[in-house]
Amino acid sequence: MTLRRPWPHSLAGQMALLIALALFVAQVINFALILRDRNEFRLAQATRPVAIRIADALEREARGDRPIVAEWGRIRRYPTDPVAPAGTERHPEVASELRRQLAEQGVQAGRIDTGLRTFPDDGDRAERRDLRRRGEHPADQLMIAVEQPGRGWLTIVVPWPRAGARLLWALLFQTLILYVVVLLPVLWIVRRLSRPLRDLRLAAERFGPGDTAAALPTSGPDDVAALIAAFNALRLRVAAMLDEKDRMLGAIGHDLRTPLAALRVRVESVEDETDRLRMVDTIAEMNRTLDDILSLARLGRPSEPVTEVDLAALVDAVVEDFRDLDAPVTFVEAERLRMRLRPALIRRAVRNLIENAVKYGEVAEVHIATAPASVAITVADRGPGIPPDRLAEVFDPFTRLETSRNRETGGIGLGLALARAIVQEAGGDIALANRPEGGLAATITLPR
CATH class of the missing domain: 3.30.565.10 (Histidine kinase-like ATPase, C-terminal domain)
Structure with a gap:
């Protein structure tokens, strides 16, 4: 059993498939870039305010305005790492970015530890609403612990938004719009191009000696219309050549049959019966051969x-x-x-x-x-x-x-x-x- 090719056979189908695949690959690349930019933005959003807050808290503590303690405040101080015993999910990329941000603020940090925990029900409602408005879900909190050598650990808790399905649906909708906006005009253009090409193919398949079909209309783009016009002219030239061939064969047949008929009459005067019969058979064979040659040459344009x-x-x-x-x-x-x-x-x-x-x-x-x-x-x-x-x-x-x-x-x-x-x-x-x-x-x- 012959297996059919899994891709379309027509010009319109192949071009549509090629463009659809190209759009799909472009959207996949676009989606990957968006996810990368989103992750970078989320990382910066989570670390930059933390670095600023830690720097401000340390500066206020150094001025004696407000000490950093474990009982209250956004930033608290603990003697040991509070994140390590929790066994939560670590995010080393956050620690690396936060270390860079703290260095820019002039804060020297030792180890930096991170971990996720469930977002509390009594969290910041305004912050929750802001996250949802951006299509994110405040399902997690990120605990960050920064070691100050000899002075304990500074901890802070920040929201860690989890990307929702809104981004995926937005990209799918965008892809659908691209397919409609790009593919429909392409399909229309390709069908406009392929229809006259299909008619040209059918006309070329039907063409043969004696073909009396009307000339194909020159439709489609300029290149295709010029091709159809060239085919119409070629068909006229071929038909003229075949007509000329028929006239030539008719003249040849007439010119050969006339002397053969005369020879047949002259053969009757041969006295030797055996020789005369052989000559008659030879002339008859020549006539049959001539008929076969002319019939074979004229076949396809029968009267x-x-x-x-x-x-x-x-x-x-x-x-x-x-x-x-x-x-x-x-x-x-x-x-x-x-x-x-x-x-x-x-x-x-x-x-x-x-x-x-x-x-x-x-x-x-x-x-x-x-x-x-x-x-x-x-x-x-x-x-x-x-x-x-x-x-x-x-x-x-x-x-x-x-x-x-x-x-x-x-x-x-x-x-x-x-x-x-x-x-x-x-x-x-x-x-x-x-x-x-x-x-x-x-x-x-x-x-x-």
């Missing part, structure tokens, strides 16, 4: 219209023509099959396969098999078959296989090439296969 025919009756009529010549051809009767075909061309393709079977395989056994979506016409013989590695080669024009075909039987190797070209023009194909019981089976498959 015969598509009509509804009974395929079984058509094949039966071809088989009857061979039976009238006493050729060993059998046909298994089939039910009526109404199909829209070019009957003369299909008749010629079937005739070529039967001729090959009779000529190289002694007999031709023809039968028709039907399927819900196709019809198969099989012509089987009892000849030597074809080497498996050369089954595809026999469809090339002017190709004959010396190891499996008798060169004395005539022909220049155009029968199978012409038959396959006719069937492919009708939307089908021809397959060759060696039969297990001996011989070759040529199968024409046509869509119903």
Whole structure:
């Protein structure tokens, strides 16, 4: 089982996916930068006021205005580290930043210890409201203990906001807005670009000899419109070249058939019966070769219209023509099959396969098999078959296989090439296969 690619196949889908991935990566980077800046801001917000308060308290104590004690005040003094026994979560980054802030204030500190504890219910309500207004939750308090060598530990408790989900939702909403604002115009532009390109692709796939479709409208951006205009001009030039080729082939066919007809009349005056019959056969073979070459060259621009025919009756009529010549051809009767075909061309393709079977395989056994979506016409013989590695080669024009075909039987190797070209023009194909019981089976498959 073939696995499909997980990404879109269309130009619009691939560009939309690429831009969506680029926006997502940009938002992830933006989110990381915001979190880093927020953490730095929270760190500075937690340490700068503490450093200022400690410096002011020490200055007041030095002036004798207010001593720092353990009973009251924002800053208290303890003989030992009050944070260490609590076993709370440490924040060494706060200690490092606070040491730098204290140094700027001219305060020399020893060890600095930090720890989190639950925010009390009777905390500062105004501070709580301010934190919530900024989208933060005052769920924790940060205890900071600063050692003064020989004088104990200074402690202070500050709010330690915990980032809430508001930031995440804000970034998600911002991402959604970016996707809407950027992706919708991009999708519109890409669809405007891809629609004429898709029409151009379909027109190029449909184009072939005899194509009479109208020129494509030159829509889309200037580059795409110029490409469509160039394709329209190219199609006109190709059609003109094909018309010129048909006229040239018609003239060649007329110029060759005229001397062949004259030669055929002159042959009748040859007295030797054997030589005359050989000359007649040679001229007939030249006429058949000329017909095959012209038919193969003109295929794709047939003058015969598509009509509804009974395929079984058509094949039966071809088989009857061979039976009238006493050729060993059998046909298994089939039910009526109404199909829209070019009957003369299909008749010629079937005739070529039967001729090959009779000529190289002694007999031709023809039968028709039907399927819900196709019809198969099989012509089987009892000849030597074809080497498996050369089954595809026999469809090339002017190709004959010396190891499996008798060169004395005539022909220049155009029968199978012409038959396959006719069937492919009708939307089908021809397959060759060696039969297990001996011989070759040529199968024409046509869509119903």
